[in-house]
Each structure stands twice: as structure tokens, then as C-alpha cells.
Amino acid sequence: MTESAKQLVLVVEDEPAQAELLRYNLEKNGWRVVCVDSGDDALLMYRETMPDLVILDWMLPHLSGIEVCSEIRKNENGAHVPILMLTARGQEEDRLRGIDVGADDFIVKPYSVADLMERVARNLIVN
Amino acid sequence: MARTHLGTRIRENRKSKNLSQKDLASLAGISASYLNLIEHNRRSIAGKTLIALAKGLGIDAQTLSEGMDTSLIDRVKRSGLKMRGFAIETDRSAEFAARFPGFARLIARLQDQVDQQEQQLTALADQMHHDPFFAEAMHLMLSNITTIRSTAEILANETDVPIDVARRFMDNLRDEANRLSTTVSDVLEHFEPSSETQSMTQGTLSFEALLEQNNHFLTDLEYKTTSADALIENTDGDSADRDKLRASINSYVDMAHRLPIDPFMEQAKQVGYDPLVLAQMLNTDISSICFRLAHMPTDADVPKFGLLQCDGSGAVLYRKQLSTFNLPRFGGACALWPVYRCMSQTGQPVSAFLDMPTGERFYTFSISYPVAPPQIGMPAQNESIMLFTANYELLANANFAALPQLAVGLQCTVCPRPNCTARRDAYLLGKS
Incomplete structure (x- = not known):
């Protein structure tokens, strides 16, 4: 498979070590990866690259993951792109809020890499 | 009894x-x-x-x-029901209490102590759940743990990790472990109780706990099926705590008496829960209306209001939190909240939307009002109140689009907003 034919994953994570880990694991599993560390950059990068899937941290400085998710769904031609939210908030009300703004899946920290990769693969196949 | x-x-x-x-x-x-x-x-x-x-x-x-003292029978019965596995004849609690009143009082007393300790645990758990610092620290700790766990998984299980990547991962492990221990220390320090904090919380905690257990609506007091004294009767604590609790409950009773809930709910719905219109319509002060709006029965069609009342120094006099809008117990909240700004304009109501860093949006109504008559040479004594809700779609306000939208936080230590002119404390959790 050529590099450009691989599916592209946009990672929005402000913790550098987390972002590096996600990049390492995603690339190892055969996907292309772009990482940004803020909600504002996420929207810019989304417009620029139109990724096949977005991994979005809930807690971001300035623009939150919820706001980014909502914005992608409403204004960025992102009605169908799978969005996986990384969150430390496992409560039902938080989950419902995420679903309300259009998140497809939730990965609650601390998660296992294998589980995360499986969910990325599943969402990409479904899409 | x-x-x-x-x-x-x-x-x-x-x-x-x-x-x-x-x-x-x-x-x-x-x-x-x-x-x-x-x-x-x-x-x-x-x-x-x-x-x-x-x-x-x-x-x-x-x-x-x-x-017979039915509360005694109830407590004996409850004690029996809680002790599962002992086949206690709870259906004969009344008979037992009648035949052995001394033993019954002893059991009831022990049950009261158990209930009280359970309530304290619930209040503490709730305090931790609503504490913005703790919530943010937990998020950070879980992020640290995730990174450590995932990095360790790779280093332990994969044999083909390039050496430069492996070194970086080792550095990450060290850094994340350091951050984790720092955050844990911060949390421990945060929960180290000062004697001042302990004495301040006792009386208000019991009233807050009482309200929270009842969804902030005390049905028995609203419909006068019980008295303030009956509610206080079984409360432990010293006389100062009980006096504080009594004063809080009496304020609630006064509100329920002056603004009976059933007609109020109808009128409030008619005018879209507008505090100013309600105050005029019911010929009462605005703070009473705000308190009444914050203490209504829970219903899908009724907006859920939170409330913050401060004195002129910003000290919290009363608070009703919402699950997504936590309020500090001892002040130190975001200085941009309109509840503080309106203090410079007594009697001038302020409406605004507050946008939290987490993405939640709240409609707020704030106003400052005098609490003592003016005296020459004495500073004005004002309090201010802020009513807030996330269910603003249920309110009637044609000017929503014109309202200011303020990017605020809960308090500086947990607020990641960069370049905030109102910041007085550093963001403690290392993400700004």
C-alpha cells in the first residue's frame, strides 16, 4: 500500500507523551498520523487534511474536546468522520454529553493500547 | 418526640x-x-x-x-432491616419497642450513629466529586497512568522498538512518573484539613447534605408536614452547629411560606422563569425569587438552577451547585463571574452566558442588593447573588443573542485558559 493510500488519523492531544504514544501505535498498525495539541489547531488541521478518523482528548486547553467535536460535526463537513473521545470522565452524564455532540466512541483513561487500536480499526472499517 | x-x-x-x-x-x-x-x-x-x-x-x-414514639419504632425497624441475614422480626418492631423501651432506645441511638456516619461519608464523597481541583487532578493522574501503562506495554512486549524511540519512551516514563508523584502530593496537600475549614464546614455541610439528599426541595417543609424542630431533632453536633442548621432551615421555611411552591411554579412558567418579572409580579425582593427558583421540584420541563450568594468580600454565603458547575466553598472562584462584577452596580441586574473550559455553557442572572440601611460615614453593605442554569432553552428571554458570552473558568488552579487577565493563581496541573 502506498503511503498516501493509508488512512489518515488526526490525533488531538495536548500531552506530548500521550501524543507520541498514539502516533507510535497508530503508525505501527499501518495508519498515517497527524498530531495537534489544541482544539483550534485541530479545526485547522481537519480542514487541511480531511482525516479518516479523529482521536480527540476531552480536556484540552482553551477549546475543549466537546467544542471541537461539535464544531467538526456542524461546520467542517465532518458529519460522518468517526470521532473517538479520550476521557478520564467515565460517568454516564459525560458520555451522554459526548454522544449529544456527535462522538462515536469513548475510550476511558487509563485504556489499553490494544483496545484503542481495535476501536480505531473497527470505526474505520464501519466508516 | x-x-x-x-x-x-x-x-x-x-x-x-x-x-x-x-x-x-x-x-x-x-x-x-x-x-x-x-x-x-x-x-x-x-x-x-x-x-x-x-x-x-x-x-x-x-x-x-x-x-408511641413512631420515630423510635421506625429507627428500630430500620436497624433490623439493615442487618440482613439475621432474620430479625422487623414486623414486630412496635411490639418490641413497647415491651423493651430501654433496649429500643439503645438500638435507635446506635442506628442514628450509623446513619450519621453514613451521611458524613456521603457528604465527603460528594465534596470530592464536586471539587474542581480534585476532578482535574484525577484527570491528570489518569492521563499519567495511561502514558506509563502504554509505554511500559511497548517496552516490555515489543522487541523491535528502534533504540532512539525506546530512549525517548524511557524519558517519558521518568517524566510521567515524576508528574504523577507531584500531582499526588498536590492532592494530599489539598485535602489536608485546616482547623478553620473543619469548623466552618460542619454546620453548613449538614444543611447542604440535607438539601442534596432531597434534590434541593424539602417537600415536608414546603407542605408543612413536618417542622424545622423535627428535622433538627436527630442531628448530632454541638449547639453551634445545630443553631446554624436551625437558622438555615428556618430561612428555607420562611421562603416556602412567603412563596408557596405550587402557585409560584405556575407563575414562573408563565413568565419564562424571569426573576425580574417574578419579583414585580409577586411584589417581593429579587434574592427571594432567586432562592425560590433554585429550590423547585425536579422536572424535565423545569430549568434546574444553581445559585451562588456572596457578601461584599466575595465570601460564599450560600451555594447550590449543579453537577456540571461546581462552586468553591470558601471563595476563590473565577473573578470574571458576573456575581462579582455586579457588586459595583448595586441594583443593576446582569445577564450573561458563561462558557467553561470544558465546553459547558450556562445562562446567568446576577444582581447585587443592599442588606443594611445606608448610614452616613459607613460603607454600604451589599450582597450579590448569581442564578445559573444550563437549561436556558426553557427560559423566556428574547435577547439571548445580544447577551455577552464570557469565557470563564471555575477557579484559576484548575483553569487552563491561557493569557487570562484575571488570573491570580497558576494553573496547578501543569497544562497551561
Whole structure:
């Protein structure tokens, strides 16, 4: 498979070590990866690259993951792109809020890499 | 001690003996419909009828007439129900309390202590759940743990990790472990109770706990089916705590008396829960209206309001939190909240949307008002109040689009907003 034919994953994570880990694991599993560390950059990068899937941290400085998710769904031609939210908030009300703004899946920290990769693969196949 | 009406006692005794109204009426030689009126305290009885009913119930007429402390029986019964696996005859609690009143009081007292400790645990758990610093610290710790776990998984299980990547991962492990230990230390420091904090929390905690257990609506006080004294009766704590609790409950009773909930709900709905219109309509002060709006029964069609009341120094006098809008107990909240800004404009209401860093949006209504008559040479004594809700779609306000939208936080230590001119403390969790 050529590099450009691989599916592209946009990672929005402000913790550098987390972002590096996600990049390492995603690339190892055969996907292309772009990482940004803020909600504002996420929207810019989304417009620029139109990724096949977005991994979005809930807690971001300035623009939150919820706001980014909502914005992608409403204004960025992102009605169908799978969005996986990384969150430390496992409560039902938080989950419902995420679903309300259009998140497809939730990965609650601390998660296992294998589980995360499986969910990325599943969402990409479904899409 | 709380004693029930005679009719209610008859009903309770009848039910505890599994008798129908028809059965007991027949035993006592009266009609079932007459017994029904008696049980609902609509007919007073004495003499022959009382003796006949007592006989039908198999208890002494005097005991039935004078009644037993039902709260004692309830507490004995509850104690038995909580002790599962012991086959306790809870259906005979009334009989037990009557035969062994001393033991019954002992059991009730022990049960009260258990209940009180459970309430304290619940209040503490709730405090931790609503503490913005703790919530943010937990998020950070879980992020640290995720990174450590995932990095360790790779280093332990994969043999083909390039050496430069492996080195970086090792550095990450060290850094994340350091950050984790720093955050844990911060959390421990945060929960180290000062003596001042402990003494301040006791009285207000019990009222807050009482309100939270009842969804901030004390039905029995609203409809006068119990008194403030009855509510306070079983509360432990020293006299100062009980006095504080009594004062808080009396304020609630006063509000419920001045603004009865049923007509208020109808009027509030008609005017879209607008505090200013309601204050004019009901000819009362705006702070009472705000308190009333914050203490309404929970319903899908009714906006859920939170409330913050401060004195002129910004100290918190009263707070009602929402699950997504946590309020500090001792001040130190975001200086951009309109509840503080409106203090410079007494009597001038301020409406604004607050946008939180987490993406939540709240409609707020704030106003400052005098609490003491003006005196020459003395500073004005004002308080301010902020009413807030996330259910603003249920409010009537044609000017929503014109309202300011303020990017705020909860408090600096947990707020990641960069370049905030109102920041007075650093963001403690290392993400700004």
C-alpha cells in the first residue's frame, strides 16, 4: 500500500507523551498520523487534511474536546468522520454529553493500547 | 418526640398485623367507611370505639390512645432491616419497642450513629466529586497512568522498538512518573484539613447534605408536614452547629411560606422563569425569587438552577451547585463571574452566558442588593447573588443573542485558559 493510500488519523492531544504514544501505535498498525495539541489547531488541521478518523482528548486547553467535536460535526463537513473521545470522565452524564455532540466512541483513561487500536480499526472499517 | 395522629397510629397498627380495614371494622363493630375516616384523621374517637379498635388490634387502649414514639419504632425497624441475614422480626418492631423501651432506645441511638456516619461519608464523597481541583487532578493522574501503562506495554512486549524511540519512551516514563508523584502530593496537600475549614464546614455541610439528599426541595417543609424542630431533632453536633442548621432551615421555611411552591411554579412558567418579572409580579425582593427558583421540584420541563450568594468580600454565603458547575466553598472562584462584577452596580441586574473550559455553557442572572440601611460615614453593605442554569432553552428571554458570552473558568488552579487577565493563581496541573 502506498503511503498516501493509508488512512489518515488526526490525533488531538495536548500531552506530548500521550501524543507520541498514539502516533507510535497508530503508525505501527499501518495508519498515517497527524498530531495537534489544541482544539483550534485541530479545526485547522481537519480542514487541511480531511482525516479518516479523529482521536480527540476531552480536556484540552482553551477549546475543549466537546467544542471541537461539535464544531467538526456542524461546520467542517465532518458529519460522518468517526470521532473517538479520550476521557478520564467515565460517568454516564459525560458520555451522554459526548454522544449529544456527535462522538462515536469513548475510550476511558487509563485504556489499553490494544483496545484503542481495535476501536480505531473497527470505526474505520464501519466508516 | 414526633408523635402521630391517632388515626394514623390505628392504620399503622392494622397494617402491621396484616388486617384489612374490613377485618378491623368488623372486629370493632363499626363500618369500614367509618374506619377509613378515622384512619385518615377525619373523625376523632374516644371511649367505646377506641376500646373496640384497640381490642381488635390486640393492644392496650391507653397505648393506642397516647401513641408511641413512631420515630423510635421506625429507627428500630430500620436497624433490623439493615442487618440482613439475621432474620430479625422487623414486623414486630412496635411490639418490641413497647415491651423493651430501654433496649429500643439503645438500638435507635446506635442506628442514628450509623446513619450519621453514613451521611458524613456521603457528604465527603460528594465534596470530592464536586471539587474542581480534585476532578482535574484525577484527570491528570489518569492521563499519567495511561502514558506509563502504554509505554511500559511497548517496552516490555515489543522487541523491535528502534533504540532512539525506546530512549525517548524511557524519558517519558521518568517524566510521567515524576508528574504523577507531584500531582499526588498536590492532592494530599489539598485535602489536608485546616482547623478553620473543619469548623466552618460542619454546620453548613449538614444543611447542604440535607438539601442534596432531597434534590434541593424539602417537600415536608414546603407542605408543612413536618417542622424545622423535627428535622433538627436527630442531628448530632454541638449547639453551634445545630443553631446554624436551625437558622438555615428556618430561612428555607420562611421562603416556602412567603412563596408557596405550587402557585409560584405556575407563575414562573408563565413568565419564562424571569426573576425580574417574578419579583414585580409577586411584589417581593429579587434574592427571594432567586432562592425560590433554585429550590423547585425536579422536572424535565423545569430549568434546574444553581445559585451562588456572596457578601461584599466575595465570601460564599450560600451555594447550590449543579453537577456540571461546581462552586468553591470558601471563595476563590473565577473573578470574571458576573456575581462579582455586579457588586459595583448595586441594583443593576446582569445577564450573561458563561462558557467553561470544558465546553459547558450556562445562562446567568446576577444582581447585587443592599442588606443594611445606608448610614452616613459607613460603607454600604451589599450582597450579590448569581442564578445559573444550563437549561436556558426553557427560559423566556428574547435577547439571548445580544447577551455577552464570557469565557470563564471555575477557579484559576484548575483553569487552563491561557493569557487570562484575571488570573491570580497558576494553573496547578501543569497544562497551561
